[in-house]
Amino acid sequence: MRRELEASVQAAIAGLKPKLRMAILLKYFEDLSYEEIAAALSCSKGTVASRLNRSHQILARKLAHLRGAFASGE
Amino acid sequence: MFTKHTTKHLSAYHHGELSTEETRRVEAHLQVCPACRNAYEEIRFGAQLAALLPRAVAPASLTVSAVSDRRITGGRRPPLQFAIPVLIVVAVSFLLNNNLPTSGPSWEVSNLRGVPRIGGTRVDDIGRLRVGEELRTDSSSEARIKIADVGQLTIDPNTRIRLLETRADEHRISLERGRLEAVTWAPPRLFFVETPSAVAVDLGCAYTLEVEDDGSSLLHVTLGLVAMRLNGRESMVPRGAFCRTRIGAGPGTPFFDDASNELMSALDFVDFGRGPERGRQLEIVLRESRPRDTLSLWHLLPRLDLKSRALVYDRMAKLVPLPGGVTREGILGLDSKMLDLWKVQLDEVW
Numbered sequence: 001m002r003r004e005l006e007a008s009v010q011a012a013i014a015g016l017k018p019k020l021r022m023a024i025l026l027k028y029f030e031d032l033s034y035e036e037i038a039a040a041l042s043c044s045k046g047t048v049a050s051r052l053n054r055s056h057q058i059l060a061r062k063l064a065h066l067r068g069a070f071a072s073g074e
Numbered sequence: 075m076f077t078k079h080t081t082k083h084l085s086a087y088h089h090g091e092l093s094t095e096e097t098r099r100v101e102a103h104l105q106v107c108p109a110c111r112n113a114y115e116e117i118r119f120g121a122q123l124a125a126l127l128p129r130a131v132a133p134a135s136l137t138v139s140a141v142s143d144r145r146i147t148g149g150r151r152p153p154l155q156f157a158i159p160v161l162i163v164v165a166v167s168f169l170l171n172n173n174l175p176t177s178g179p180s181w182e183v184s185n186l187r188g189v190p191r192i193g194g195t196r197v198d199d200i201g202r203l204r205v206g207e208e209l210r211t212d213s214s215s216e217a218r219i220k221i222a223d224v225g226q227l228t229i230d231p232n233t234r235i236r237l238l239e240t241r242a243d244e245h246r247i248s249l250e251r252g253r254l255e256a257v258t259w260a261p262p263r264l265f266f267v268e269t270p271s272a273v274a275v276d277l278g279c280a281y282t283l284e285v286e287d288d289g290s291s292l293l294h295v296t297l298g299l300v301a302m303r304l305n306g307r308e309s310m311v312p313r314g315a316f317c318r319t320r321i322g323a324g325p326g327t328p329f330f331d332d333a334s335n336e337l338m339s340a341l342d343f344v345d346f347g348r349g350p351e352r353g354r355q356l357e358i359v360l361r362e363s364r365p366r367d368t369l370s371l372w373h374l375l376p377r378l379d380l381k382s383r384a385l386v387y388d389r390m391a392k393l394v395p396l397p398g399g400v401t402r403e404g405i406l407g408l409d410s411k412m413l414d415l416w417k418v419q420l421d422e423v424w
Contacts, residue, residue, distance in 0.1 A: 005126060006126050022259055025259060025278055029127060030298065034091045049082065053082060053085040056116070056117045056119075057116060060119045063123055066123075067119065
Protein backbone atom coordinates (compact mmCIF):
# COMPACT_ATOMS: atom_id res chain seq x y z
CA MET A 1 0.00 0.00 0.00
CA ARG A 2 2.76 2.41 0.91
CA ARG A 3 4.61 1.62 -2.29
CA GLU A 4 1.54 2.47 -4.32
CA LEU A 5 1.17 5.71 -2.40
CA GLU A 6 4.82 6.58 -3.04
CA ALA A 7 4.44 5.74 -6.71
CA SER A 8 1.40 8.02 -6.97
CA VAL A 9 3.29 10.84 -5.28
CA GLN A 10 6.29 10.34 -7.52
CA ALA A 11 4.11 10.42 -10.63
CA ALA A 12 2.34 13.57 -9.42
CA ILE A 13 5.64 15.30 -8.75
CA ALA A 14 6.95 14.27 -12.15
CA GLY A 15 3.91 16.01 -13.63
CA LEU A 16 4.73 19.36 -12.04
CA LYS A 17 6.22 22.11 -14.14
CA PRO A 18 10.05 22.14 -13.91
CA LYS A 19 10.38 25.15 -11.58
CA LEU A 20 7.83 23.74 -9.16
CA ARG A 21 9.31 20.27 -9.39
CA MET A 22 12.80 21.52 -8.63
CA ALA A 23 11.59 23.37 -5.52
CA ILE A 24 9.93 20.17 -4.26
CA LEU A 25 13.00 18.06 -4.99
CA LEU A 26 15.35 20.47 -3.27
CA LYS A 27 13.11 20.65 -0.22
CA TYR A 28 12.17 17.00 0.20
CA PHE A 29 14.99 15.17 -1.54
CA GLU A 30 17.83 17.43 -0.46
CA ASP A 31 16.26 18.76 2.75
CA LEU A 32 17.48 22.29 2.02
CA SER A 33 16.19 25.35 3.85
CA TYR A 34 14.26 28.04 1.97
CA GLU A 35 17.37 30.20 2.03
CA GLU A 36 19.49 27.41 0.54
CA ILE A 37 16.89 26.66 -2.12
CA ALA A 38 16.73 30.35 -3.00
CA ALA A 39 20.51 30.44 -3.41
CA ALA A 40 20.52 27.29 -5.53
CA LEU A 41 17.73 28.61 -7.77
CA SER A 42 18.95 32.23 -7.80
CA CYS A 43 15.62 33.53 -6.63
CA SER A 44 14.15 35.05 -3.47
CA LYS A 45 12.90 33.16 -0.44
CA GLY A 46 9.45 34.53 -1.24
CA THR A 47 9.59 32.89 -4.66
CA VAL A 48 10.62 29.61 -3.05
CA ALA A 49 7.70 29.86 -0.64
CA SER A 50 5.34 30.65 -3.48
CA ARG A 51 6.53 27.70 -5.60
CA LEU A 52 6.27 25.28 -2.70
CA ASN A 53 2.82 26.62 -1.85
CA ARG A 54 1.65 26.02 -5.40
CA SER A 55 3.28 22.58 -5.55
CA HIS A 56 1.63 21.49 -2.30
CA GLN A 57 -1.75 22.67 -3.54
CA ILE A 58 -1.38 20.79 -6.82
CA LEU A 59 -0.30 17.61 -5.08
CA ALA A 60 -3.14 17.83 -2.57
CA ARG A 61 -5.72 18.33 -5.30
CA LYS A 62 -4.32 15.69 -7.66
CA LEU A 63 -4.12 13.12 -4.89
CA ALA A 64 -7.18 14.14 -2.88
CA HIS A 65 -8.63 10.67 -3.50
CA LEU A 66 -5.79 9.23 -1.41
CA ARG A 67 -6.68 11.09 1.78
CA GLY A 68 -8.35 8.04 3.27
CA ALA A 69 -5.52 5.68 2.37
CA PHE A 70 -2.97 8.19 3.60
CA ALA A 71 -4.66 8.60 6.98
CA SER A 72 -5.01 4.85 7.53
CA GLY A 73 -1.42 4.20 6.51
CA GLU A 74 0.17 6.72 8.92
CA MET B 75 -2.49 40.67 13.35
CA PHE B 76 -2.83 39.69 9.70
CA THR B 77 -6.06 41.22 8.53
CA LYS B 78 -5.27 39.93 5.06
CA HIS B 79 -5.38 36.24 4.33
CA THR B 80 -2.23 34.26 5.01
CA THR B 81 -2.35 31.67 2.25
CA LYS B 82 0.96 32.70 0.71
CA HIS B 83 2.73 32.11 4.02
CA LEU B 84 1.29 28.70 4.74
CA SER B 85 4.02 26.45 3.32
CA ALA B 86 6.69 28.54 5.02
CA TYR B 87 4.67 28.34 8.23
CA HIS B 88 4.38 24.56 7.88
CA HIS B 89 8.14 24.25 7.40
CA GLY B 90 9.00 26.54 10.30
CA GLU B 91 10.57 29.11 8.00
CA LEU B 92 8.75 32.17 9.38
CA SER B 93 10.07 34.47 12.06
CA THR B 94 8.59 34.24 15.55
CA GLU B 95 6.44 37.31 14.96
CA GLU B 96 5.22 36.09 11.54
CA THR B 97 4.40 32.68 13.01
CA ARG B 98 2.38 34.30 15.77
CA ARG B 99 0.45 36.35 13.25
CA VAL B 100 -0.33 33.36 11.04
CA GLU B 101 -1.49 31.32 13.99
CA ALA B 102 -3.68 34.15 15.25
CA HIS B 103 -5.21 34.56 11.80
CA LEU B 104 -5.86 30.84 11.34
CA GLN B 105 -7.90 30.87 14.51
CA VAL B 106 -10.36 33.37 13.07
CA CYS B 107 -10.35 32.59 9.34
CA PRO B 108 -12.01 29.36 8.13
CA ALA B 109 -10.89 29.94 4.54
CA CYS B 110 -7.23 30.08 5.54
CA ARG B 111 -7.67 27.09 7.85
CA ASN B 112 -9.00 25.08 4.91
CA ALA B 113 -6.14 26.31 2.76
CA TYR B 114 -3.68 25.28 5.46
CA GLU B 115 -5.15 21.79 5.65
CA GLU B 116 -4.70 21.48 1.91
CA ILE B 117 -1.10 22.74 2.04
CA ARG B 118 -0.32 20.45 4.95
CA PHE B 119 -1.71 17.42 3.11
CA GLY B 120 0.34 18.32 0.04
CA ALA B 121 3.46 18.62 2.19
CA GLN B 122 2.77 15.26 3.81
CA LEU B 123 2.46 13.71 0.37
CA ALA B 124 5.68 15.30 -0.82
CA ALA B 125 7.44 13.97 2.28
CA LEU B 126 6.69 10.48 0.96
CA LEU B 127 8.89 11.13 -2.07
CA PRO B 128 10.92 7.93 -2.47
CA ARG B 129 14.55 8.76 -1.87
CA ALA B 130 17.28 6.53 -3.26
CA VAL B 131 19.67 4.87 -0.81
CA ALA B 132 22.77 2.71 -0.99
CA PRO B 133 21.51 -0.88 -0.65
CA ALA B 134 22.99 -2.88 2.23
CA SER B 135 24.83 -5.30 -0.03
CA LEU B 136 26.04 -2.51 -2.28
CA THR B 137 25.90 -4.99 -5.10
CA VAL B 138 22.18 -4.97 -5.72
CA SER B 139 20.49 -2.38 -7.87
CA ALA B 140 17.31 -2.05 -5.76
CA VAL B 141 17.14 1.03 -3.55
CA SER B 142 15.10 2.07 -0.56
CA ASP B 143 14.34 5.34 1.23
CA ARG B 144 17.17 7.58 2.26
CA ARG B 145 17.45 11.03 3.65
CA ILE B 146 20.14 13.15 2.06
CA THR B 147 21.45 15.92 4.25
CA GLY B 148 21.79 19.34 2.75
CA GLY B 149 24.25 22.16 3.41
CA ARG B 150 27.04 23.73 1.48
CA ARG B 151 30.52 22.24 1.27
CA PRO B 152 33.75 24.08 0.57
CA PRO B 153 35.32 23.63 -2.86
CA LEU B 154 37.85 20.86 -3.32
CA GLN B 155 41.57 21.38 -3.83
CA PHE B 156 42.59 18.32 -5.78
CA ALA B 157 45.58 17.22 -7.85
CA ILE B 158 43.69 16.20 -11.02
CA PRO B 159 42.46 18.13 -14.02
CA VAL B 160 40.48 20.94 -12.42
CA LEU B 161 36.72 20.60 -12.46
CA ILE B 162 34.67 23.69 -12.61
CA VAL B 163 31.47 23.07 -10.75
CA VAL B 164 28.86 25.08 -12.51
CA ALA B 165 25.81 26.41 -10.76
CA VAL B 166 22.53 24.62 -11.38
CA SER B 167 20.57 25.96 -14.34
CA PHE B 168 17.11 25.10 -15.61
CA LEU B 169 15.22 24.21 -18.65
CA LEU B 170 13.05 27.26 -19.18
CA ASN B 171 10.84 25.99 -21.97
CA ASN B 172 7.99 23.91 -20.65
CA ASN B 173 6.55 22.90 -24.01
CA LEU B 174 8.62 19.90 -24.47
CA PRO B 175 7.32 16.60 -25.47
CA THR B 176 10.06 15.10 -27.61
CA SER B 177 9.01 14.86 -31.21
CA GLY B 178 10.75 11.78 -32.47
CA PRO B 179 13.87 10.20 -31.08
CA SER B 180 16.13 13.27 -30.95
CA TRP B 181 17.24 15.97 -28.55
CA GLU B 182 17.64 19.68 -29.15
CA VAL B 183 21.21 20.94 -29.18
CA SER B 184 22.12 24.62 -28.76
CA ASN B 185 25.41 26.22 -29.67
CA LEU B 186 26.93 27.96 -26.66
CA ARG B 187 30.15 28.92 -28.40
CA GLY B 188 32.43 27.86 -31.23
CA VAL B 189 31.25 25.15 -33.63
CA PRO B 190 29.93 21.95 -32.05
CA ARG B 191 29.27 19.21 -34.60
CA ILE B 192 26.73 16.44 -34.89
CA GLY B 193 28.43 13.88 -37.08
CA GLY B 194 30.05 16.08 -39.67
CA THR B 195 27.36 18.76 -39.51
CA ARG B 196 27.99 22.11 -37.86
CA VAL B 197 25.60 23.30 -35.19
CA ASP B 198 25.63 27.01 -35.75
CA ASP B 199 22.57 27.77 -33.66
CA ILE B 200 20.14 24.92 -32.97
CA GLY B 201 20.46 21.30 -34.10
CA ARG B 202 18.95 17.90 -33.38
CA LEU B 203 20.90 14.95 -31.98
CA ARG B 204 19.29 11.72 -33.04
CA VAL B 205 19.65 8.27 -31.57
CA GLY B 206 22.95 6.80 -32.71
CA GLU B 207 24.52 10.17 -33.54
CA GLU B 208 27.57 11.71 -31.92
CA LEU B 209 28.03 15.28 -30.74
CA ARG B 210 31.60 16.60 -30.64
CA THR B 211 33.04 19.80 -29.31
CA ASP B 212 36.56 20.98 -30.03
CA SER B 213 38.83 23.03 -27.82
CA SER B 214 36.88 26.23 -28.43
CA SER B 215 33.27 25.03 -28.54
CA GLU B 216 30.53 24.22 -26.06
CA ALA B 217 26.96 23.07 -26.41
CA ARG B 218 23.79 22.64 -24.39
CA ILE B 219 21.50 19.66 -24.88
CA LYS B 220 17.92 19.25 -23.67
CA ILE B 221 17.41 15.75 -22.27
CA ALA B 222 13.89 15.40 -23.67
CA ASP B 223 11.76 17.17 -21.02
CA VAL B 224 13.58 15.88 -17.96
CA GLY B 225 16.79 17.87 -17.80
CA GLN B 226 19.72 19.37 -19.62
CA LEU B 227 23.41 18.80 -20.29
CA THR B 228 26.16 21.37 -20.69
CA ILE B 229 28.91 19.94 -22.87
CA ASP B 230 32.42 21.27 -22.29
CA PRO B 231 35.15 21.66 -24.93
CA ASN B 232 36.93 18.54 -26.23
CA THR B 233 34.01 16.29 -25.45
CA ARG B 234 32.31 13.47 -27.35
CA ILE B 235 28.92 12.11 -26.45
CA ARG B 236 26.56 9.80 -28.30
CA LEU B 237 22.80 9.52 -27.87
CA LEU B 238 21.99 5.85 -27.30
CA GLU B 239 18.33 5.88 -26.33
CA THR B 240 15.54 8.31 -25.65
CA ARG B 241 12.06 7.22 -24.71
CA ALA B 242 9.56 7.87 -21.94
CA ASP B 243 11.07 5.33 -19.54
CA GLU B 244 14.77 5.68 -20.38
CA HIS B 245 17.22 8.27 -21.66
CA ARG B 246 20.79 7.09 -22.22
CA ILE B 247 23.98 8.57 -23.62
CA SER B 248 27.60 7.54 -23.75
CA LEU B 249 30.30 9.98 -22.68
CA GLU B 250 33.33 8.77 -24.54
CA ARG B 251 35.69 11.52 -23.44
CA GLY B 252 35.52 15.04 -22.03
CA ARG B 253 33.25 16.66 -19.48
CA LEU B 254 29.58 17.36 -19.05
CA GLU B 255 27.34 18.85 -16.42
CA ALA B 256 23.92 17.28 -15.97
CA VAL B 257 20.88 18.77 -14.27
CA THR B 258 17.76 16.65 -14.18
CA TRP B 259 14.34 16.79 -12.66
CA ALA B 260 13.36 13.32 -13.73
CA PRO B 261 12.27 10.59 -11.38
CA PRO B 262 15.20 8.40 -10.35
CA ARG B 263 16.73 5.92 -12.78
CA LEU B 264 15.50 7.54 -15.92
CA PHE B 265 18.73 9.03 -17.19
CA PHE B 266 21.97 7.06 -17.69
CA VAL B 267 25.45 8.06 -18.81
CA GLU B 268 27.69 5.25 -19.98
CA THR B 269 31.44 5.79 -19.70
CA PRO B 270 34.25 3.37 -20.59
CA SER B 271 34.67 2.47 -16.91
CA ALA B 272 31.17 2.67 -15.35
CA VAL B 273 27.58 3.76 -15.85
CA ALA B 274 26.23 6.82 -14.01
CA VAL B 275 22.62 6.30 -12.98
CA ASP B 276 20.86 9.54 -12.26
CA LEU B 277 18.80 9.53 -9.11
CA GLY B 278 18.21 13.36 -9.30
CA CYS B 279 19.44 16.19 -9.66
CA ALA B 280 22.81 17.68 -10.71
CA TYR B 281 26.38 16.52 -11.22
CA THR B 282 29.52 16.87 -13.31
CA LEU B 283 31.19 13.91 -14.99
CA GLU B 284 34.58 13.95 -16.69
CA VAL B 285 36.13 11.11 -18.70
CA GLU B 286 39.88 11.06 -19.35
CA ASP B 287 41.65 9.72 -22.43
CA ASP B 288 42.41 6.46 -20.61
CA GLY B 289 38.69 5.89 -19.98
CA SER B 290 38.81 6.68 -16.27
CA SER B 291 36.32 9.19 -14.95
CA LEU B 292 35.50 11.45 -12.06
CA LEU B 293 31.96 12.16 -10.90
CA HIS B 294 31.07 15.06 -8.63
CA VAL B 295 27.49 15.30 -7.37
CA THR B 296 26.27 18.80 -6.65
CA LEU B 297 22.64 17.98 -5.92
CA GLY B 298 20.82 14.74 -5.26
CA LEU B 299 22.30 11.29 -5.67
CA VAL B 300 23.97 9.38 -8.48
CA ALA B 301 24.81 5.69 -8.65
CA MET B 302 27.96 4.62 -10.49
CA ARG B 303 27.92 0.95 -11.44
CA LEU B 304 29.71 -1.71 -13.43
CA ASN B 305 29.25 -5.47 -13.41
CA GLY B 306 27.40 -5.65 -10.11
CA ARG B 307 29.67 -3.21 -8.28
CA GLU B 308 27.86 0.00 -7.33
CA SER B 309 28.81 3.19 -5.55
CA MET B 310 26.08 5.58 -4.37
CA VAL B 311 27.41 9.12 -4.54
CA PRO B 312 25.49 11.80 -2.61
CA ARG B 313 25.63 15.55 -2.82
CA GLY B 314 29.04 16.95 -2.06
CA ALA B 315 30.87 13.71 -2.87
CA PHE B 316 33.16 12.46 -5.63
CA CYS B 317 33.63 9.04 -7.15
CA ARG B 318 36.45 7.92 -9.43
CA THR B 319 36.17 5.06 -11.89
CA ARG B 320 38.86 3.12 -13.72
CA ILE B 321 38.75 0.84 -16.74
CA GLY B 322 38.49 -2.77 -15.65
CA ALA B 323 37.84 -1.84 -12.02
CA GLY B 324 34.62 0.13 -12.30
CA PRO B 325 33.52 2.61 -9.65
CA GLY B 326 35.81 3.36 -6.73
CA THR B 327 34.81 4.38 -3.23
CA PRO B 328 32.88 7.66 -2.96
CA PHE B 329 34.39 10.35 -0.77
CA PHE B 330 33.24 13.79 0.36
CA ASP B 331 34.87 16.81 -1.22
CA ASP B 332 36.01 18.11 2.17
CA ALA B 333 37.84 14.90 3.13
CA SER B 334 41.53 15.31 3.81
CA ASN B 335 43.98 15.06 0.92
CA GLU B 336 45.68 12.20 2.73
CA LEU B 337 42.43 10.25 2.87
CA MET B 338 41.67 10.84 -0.81
CA SER B 339 45.13 9.82 -1.93
CA ALA B 340 45.15 6.70 0.25
CA LEU B 341 41.65 5.75 -0.84
CA ASP B 342 42.71 5.88 -4.48
CA PHE B 343 45.37 3.26 -3.74
CA VAL B 344 42.99 1.09 -1.73
CA ASP B 345 40.54 1.16 -4.64
CA PHE B 346 42.90 0.62 -7.53
CA GLY B 347 46.28 -0.47 -6.08
CA ARG B 348 47.63 -3.91 -5.25
CA GLY B 349 49.95 -5.64 -2.84
CA PRO B 350 50.94 -5.03 0.80
CA GLU B 351 50.96 -1.28 0.29
CA ARG B 352 47.20 -1.47 0.02
CA GLY B 353 46.97 -2.45 3.69
CA ARG B 354 49.20 0.44 4.72
CA GLN B 355 47.07 2.85 2.70
CA LEU B 356 43.92 1.48 4.32
CA GLU B 357 45.38 2.38 7.71
CA ILE B 358 45.79 5.96 6.50
CA VAL B 359 42.16 6.02 5.32
CA LEU B 360 40.99 4.83 8.71
CA ARG B 361 43.20 7.25 10.61
CA GLU B 362 42.05 10.22 8.53
CA SER B 363 38.34 9.37 8.65
CA ARG B 364 35.87 11.66 10.38
CA PRO B 365 32.29 10.62 11.18
CA ARG B 366 31.23 11.96 7.77
CA ASP B 367 33.81 9.83 6.02
CA THR B 368 31.91 6.72 7.09
CA LEU B 369 30.35 7.18 3.64
CA SER B 370 33.64 5.89 2.26
CA LEU B 371 34.13 3.27 4.96
CA TRP B 372 30.59 1.97 4.39
CA HIS B 373 31.35 1.33 0.74
CA LEU B 374 34.60 -0.43 1.64
CA LEU B 375 32.95 -2.99 3.92
CA PRO B 376 31.86 -5.50 1.26
CA ARG B 377 34.92 -4.87 -0.91
CA LEU B 378 37.59 -6.03 1.55
CA ASP B 379 38.67 -9.35 3.01
CA LEU B 380 37.47 -10.22 6.49
CA LYS B 381 40.58 -9.00 8.31
CA SER B 382 40.50 -5.59 6.62
CA ARG B 383 36.74 -5.40 6.99
CA ALA B 384 37.14 -5.83 10.75
CA LEU B 385 39.53 -2.87 10.85
CA VAL B 386 37.04 -0.75 8.90
CA TYR B 387 34.18 -1.84 11.13
CA ASP B 388 36.10 -1.01 14.33
CA ARG B 389 36.85 2.48 13.05
CA MET B 390 33.25 3.04 11.93
CA ALA B 391 31.89 1.91 15.29
CA LYS B 392 34.07 4.49 17.03
CA LEU B 393 32.90 7.25 14.70
CA VAL B 394 29.17 6.39 14.58
CA PRO B 395 27.82 4.17 17.36
CA LEU B 396 25.82 1.12 16.43
CA PRO B 397 22.08 1.17 16.93
CA GLY B 398 20.36 -1.55 18.93
CA GLY B 399 20.02 -4.87 17.13
CA VAL B 400 23.30 -4.52 15.25
CA THR B 401 26.33 -6.61 16.19
CA ARG B 402 29.94 -6.73 15.12
CA GLU B 403 29.52 -10.29 13.92
CA GLY B 404 26.50 -9.35 11.87
CA ILE B 405 28.24 -6.46 10.13
CA LEU B 406 31.37 -8.50 9.47
CA GLY B 407 29.11 -11.17 8.00
CA LEU B 408 27.40 -8.47 5.87
CA ASP B 409 24.01 -9.25 7.38
CA SER B 410 21.68 -7.16 5.24
CA LYS B 411 19.16 -6.35 7.99
CA MET B 412 21.85 -5.12 10.35
CA LEU B 413 23.51 -3.14 7.59
CA ASP B 414 20.15 -1.49 6.85
CA LEU B 415 19.66 -0.59 10.51
CA TRP B 416 23.09 0.99 10.84
CA LYS B 417 22.64 2.76 7.52
CA VAL B 418 19.69 4.72 8.90
CA GLN B 419 21.99 6.17 11.54
CA LEU B 420 24.84 6.78 9.13
CA ASP B 421 22.54 8.67 6.76
CA GLU B 422 22.07 11.31 9.44
CA VAL B 423 25.82 11.91 9.52
CA TRP B 424 26.30 12.00 5.76
